[in-house]
Amino acid sequence: GSAQYIMSYIMSAVNNTKFNSAVFLLTGFPGEEDVHLWISIPFCLMYVISIVGNSVILFIIKTDPSLHEPMYIFLSMLAITDLVLSISTMPTTLGIFLFNSREISLNACFAQLFFIHLLQCIESSVLLLMAFDRFIAIRNPLRYASILTLPRIGKMGLVCVLRGVAVNLPLPFLLQEFQYCQSNVLSHCYCINQDVMKMACSDIRVNSIYGLSIALLTVGLDSLLIFLSYVMILKTVLSITTQVECLRALNTCISHLCAVLLFYMPMIGLSMIHRFGEGSSHLLQILLGYVYLLIPPLMNPIVYSVKSKHLRERIIRVFIK
Structure with missing residues (x-):
């Protein structure tokens, strides 16, 4: 009996270590x-455009003293985050599409998850500052x-980063406490908290x-405050007497409004699907992801x-030189 007990103890120990040094499998487009x-071509293009686009904006704002205004400094914060x-x-997205490498270790997954959630949190804060x-x-x-003096903007930026780190740092540590023994196939080509925690067989x-x-x-709070600031902006704009000035004032907000919608709509949609959309189509979940x-x-x-004439002229000037 004791030999059997020792064997079962060893087996359970082996199983436990196996589960916790397990790997997750990332998902591209199943089937x-x-x-x-072929799918990797548009993805590579998107990454190249994102990286070049944001780098160009950062370069132009840094090298052009006339762009050292609050609006453009906030824009450069957004560009760094993006x-x-x-x-x-x-690495994980192109790894899947180019090399079909789906495995990711738990620690790499937790690290990626922390950075994704941190950067999303910072981006949300920056949109609020804008x-x-x-x-x-x-x-x-x-x-x-x-x-909006430069030191004040610097402090605001620092608060955004610190807030992001403070609230997201516990996530990987909470996930590390779990045993992972269910099917370890994630629903995206990167790790996010809602997805990874479903893999745990703990509470x-x-x-x-x-x-x-x-x-x-x-x-949630940021989007509410952004909404309120737009209510106040509208109130102010409607009290402006001439229609031309009214439209000019609103025009300065259009690019920010686009950025807000591009950021919050898919995020809210994906969050809803993960939490409540058990019967939703898998393809929709992947595309939203x-x-x-x-x-x-x-x-x-x-x-x-x-949208920004000033920025556009500077970009054209850099490339025409």
Whole structure:
């Protein structure tokens, strides 16, 4: 009996170590593996455009002293966040489509997950700061430069980063406590908390509540405050007498509004599907997953370059030289 007990003890120990040094399998487009190489072409293009676009914006804002205004400094914060976000999802995404390498170790997965959630949180904060910037520019144009001084903007940026780190740092540690013994196939080509915690065969209630609380306290709160700042902007704009000035003031907000919609819509959609959409189509989940992380870094530089005449002229000048 004792020999049997020792054997079963050893087996359970082996199984436990096997589960916790396990790997996760990432998913590209299931069933379309034979065309993954073709699918990689638009993905490579998206990454190249995102990285080049955001780098160009950063370069131009840094080298042109006339762009050292609050609006453009916030835009450069957005560009840095988008740039790092693209780089943090690129290895696993292109790994799947180019080399069909689906395995990712638990620690690499937790690290990627932390960076994705951190950068999303920072991006949400930066979009809020940009809404605040537009509000002050329209509400109090004469005091704009004295309210948003460079040191103050620097402190705001630091608060965004610290807030992101503080709320997201527990995520990988909470996930490390779990045993992973179910099918370890993730539903995206990168790791996110909602997806990884479903793989655990432990009680994930604490993690689920914590993840939802973070989402509400960061992205939820930011989007509410952005909405309120636009209500105030509209109120101010409608009190402007001439229609031309009214439209000019609103025009300065269009690129920011596009950035807000590009960021929040897919994020809310994906979060809803993960939490409540058990019967939703798998393809929709996968497509939303790509839109959620690839489209904002790709579109933000394009939207801002198209909408900001000043920035557009500088970009053209750099390339024509």
